[in-house]
Amino acid sequence: MTDATTEPAPAPTPTPAPARRLHYAWVVAGVALLVLVGSAGFRSTPGLMMDALTGEFGWSHATIASAVSVNLTLYGLTAPFAAALMDRFGVRLVVVCALLTISVGSGLTILMTQSWQLILCWGVLVGLGSGSMAGAFATTVTGRWFRARQGLVTGVLTAAGAAGNLVFMPLLAWLVEQQGWRTAVVVVSLAATAVAVPVLALMRERPADLGLLPYGATEQEPPAPATDGSALLRSLRVLREASRSTAFWLLAGSFAICGATTAGLVGTHFIPAAHDHGMPVTTAASLLAMVGVFDVAGTIASGWFTDRFDSRKLLVTYYALRGISLLFLPQLFAGSLKPPILAFVIFYGLDWVATVPPTVALCRQHFGADAPIVFGWVLASHQIGAALVAGLAGVARDAFGDYDLAWYAAGGLCAIAVLLCLALGRRPAGVPAAPS
Template identity: 85%
Template sequence: MSTPPQTAPVPAPARSPRLHYAWVVAGVALIVLIGSAGFRSTPGLMMDALNSEFGWSHATVSSAVSVNLTLYGLTAPFAAALMDRFGVRLVTVCALLLIATGSGLTVLMTEPWQLVLCWGVLVGLGSGSMAGAFATTITGRWFHAHQGLVTGVLTAAGAAGNLVFMPVLAALVTEYGWRTAVVVVSLAATAVAVPVLLLMRERPADLGLLPLGATGQPAPPAVTGSALARSLRVLRDAARTRAFWLLAGSFAICGATTAGLVGTHFIPAAHDHGMPVTTGASLLALVGIFDVVGTVASGWFTDRFDSRALLVTYYALRGVSLLFLPQLFADSLRPPILAFVIFYGLDWVATVPPTIALCRRHFGADAPVVFGWVLAAHQIGAAAVASLAGLARDRFGDYDLAWYAAGGLCAVAVLLCLGLARRPAGTPVADPAG
C-alpha cells in the first residue's frame, strides 16, 4: 500500500493586529521629531547672551545658523538613501548622538568658529539626517492609507516641538545661562535615542505585515551601489524635469520665510521693540501650537484636494501676514501680534504635506530622495535669509526690510506653484497622494 504524497502545509494568513504596528512606528517617529526639535532654534535664543559674553554680533551668530540650515538641507537627500541602505534605526540613532555631541561641546567654545563647527556643522548634519527624509520614509514604508494625514502629524511634530520648547530653553538661558540650555539639549538628544533602539522596525514585512491599508506587499527600492551614487542619480533625473525646479524654488521660499527669518530672527526683532526674550519665545511656542492644527489639517486636505491649489493658498496667506508684521510689534503682548502668531502658526509648515504629495505624484518610488533635495533647497533659502536678515539688522538697526522682502518672496512662490502641472502626463485623474 503506497503512502500518499506529503504536501507542504499551507501557512494560515497572518491575522491583522488590532493596533497595526505602523502606528507604533509613527509614535516613535513622533517622539524623535518632538524630542529633537529644540536644537536648531537654540542659537536664536542665545544671540543676546553670546553678544554680552563674547561681543559677537547678530551677523556672527547668524552665520552659524546659516551653516546649520544649509547642512540640514544638504544632508536630507543622502539620509534618505542611507536609510534605504543601512536602516532607519541606525541612521537615526547616529544622528541623535551627533546632535548630542555637537550641542554638548558648545559649552567649551570661546571663538565664533567653534560655534560654527559645533552648532553649524555637527548639529546641522545630525538634524538634517532626521529631516524630511525621516518622515517621508516612515510614511512611505508603513502607510498606504492616511499618508497625507500622518505626514502632516509628523511634520507638525518637528516644527511645533522646535517652537514649543523655546520658552523652556529661553527660561534656562535667562535664569541659568546659555550653557545650561545646551547641556539640556544634549541630554535630550541622547534620551530620545532609547525608544528608537527599542521599538523602531524597518519595514512591515519584518513583522509579517502589509503597510497599513495596502492589499499587496510593495517591492523595496533597489539599494545597489552607494547611497551617494543613488542620491546623485535621483537628483540628475529629477533636475531634468520642470516640476522639480518649481517645487525646489517654492520650497526655498518656504524655508526663507519660516526657519530662516521668523524662526531665527523673530525673538531678536521682538526684543528690539522692548519685548522680553521669554515673551518672544512664548509667542513662537504659540506659533508651534497652532502649527500642529494647521499642518495636521493640511495633511487631511492633501488626502482630499489638489496639492497645487493648497500651496498657492498657503503662500499667498503667508505673504500677506508678513507684510503686516512690522506694524504689529510692541513692547508687550498685545492683540495684534497675538493675531499674527495664530494666523501665521496655522500656515507655518502647512506647505510640507502637499509638497511631499507632489513629489510622490511626479517622482514615484524616488520621492523620499527627491523630497530630500527639495528640502535642501528649503534649507538653502533659510540659510541665505538667516544670514541676510542678520546683516540687515546690523546695517539698518531693524528688521523691517527683511519682513517686507519676505512678503514679496511669497508672491514669487505663488507664481511658481501656479506653474506646476495639475498632474503629470500618464497619471490617473485621482491624486495618488491619497
C-alpha cells in the same frame, strides 16, 4: 528512513493586521514623532542664545546668524543622502547616529571661546545630525508603513516640528535667562541622547519584517528596490533624473521660499526682532511657541486637506496668506503682548509648515518610488533658502538697526512662490507609486 536534508521554511507572507489590534505602523509613527519633536527643539536654541552670546563674547548678530546659516544649509543638504542611507543601512541606525551627533555637537559648545567653534559645533555637527532626521525621514516612514492616510500622517509628523518648539522653547528661554546659555545646551545634549533609546527599542524598518502589510494595504506589494550600491551615487542619480523635470525646479523654488520665510527669518530672527522693540526674550519665545501650537492644528489640517484636494491649490493659498501676514508684521511689534501680535501668531502659525504635506504629495505624484530622495533634494532647497535669509537678515539688522526690510522682502518672496505653484502641471501619466 527520512532524508536529513530539508527545505528551508519560506518567509511569512505579509498579511493585513487583525482588525482589533493596533497596527505597528502607528508605533513606528509615534517613535518618529518623538524624534521630530526633539530635533525641532534642538534647532531652535541658537535664536534663544543670540543676545546672550552677543553679551558674553561681543559677537554680532551676523556672526551668530552665520552659524545658523551653516546649520540650515547642512540640514538641507544632508536630507537626500540620509534618505538613501536609510534605504541602505536602515532607519534605526541612521537616526541613532544622528541623535548622538547632535548630542556631541551641542555638548561641545559649552567649551567654545571663538565664533568658529560655534560654527563647527552648532553649524556643522548639529546641522548634520538634525538634517539626517529631516523631512526625508518622515517621508520614508509614511511611504513604507502607510497606504491609507498618508497625507494625514505626514501632516502629523511635520507638525511634530512645531510641537518641538512648544515643548522646548519656553523651557530653554527660561534656562538661558535664569541659568545661562550653557545650561540650555547641556539640556539639549542630554535630550538628544535620551531620544535615541525608544528608537533603538521600537523602530522597525518595514512592515514585511513583522509579517504585515502597510497600514491600509489590502494585498502584497512589489518588493522594495535593491539598495546595495552607494547611497551617495543613488542620491546623485535621482537628482540628475529629477532635475530634467520642470516640476522639480518649481517645487524646489517654492520650497526654498518656504524655508526663507519660516526657519530662515521667523525661526531665527523673530525673538531678537521682538526684543529690539522692548519685548522680553521669554515673552518672545512664548509667542514663537504659540506659533508652534497653532501650526500643529494647521499642519494636521493640511495633511487632511491633502488627502482630499488639489495640492497645487493648497500651496497657492498657503503662500499667499503667509506673504500677507509678513507684510503686516513690522507694524505689530510692541514691548508687551497686545492683540495685534497675538493675531499674527495665530494667523501665521496655522500656515507655518502647512506647505509640507502637499509638497510631499506632489513629489510622490511626479516621482513615484524615488519620492523620499527627491523630497530630500527639495528640502535641501528649503534649507538653502532658509540659510541665505538667516544670514542676510542678520546683515540687514546690523546695517539698518531693525528687521523691517527683511519682513517686507519676505512678503514679496511669497508672491513669487504663488506664481511658481500656479505653474505646476498636473500629475504625469505612468508614474508608479512608491513600493513599501
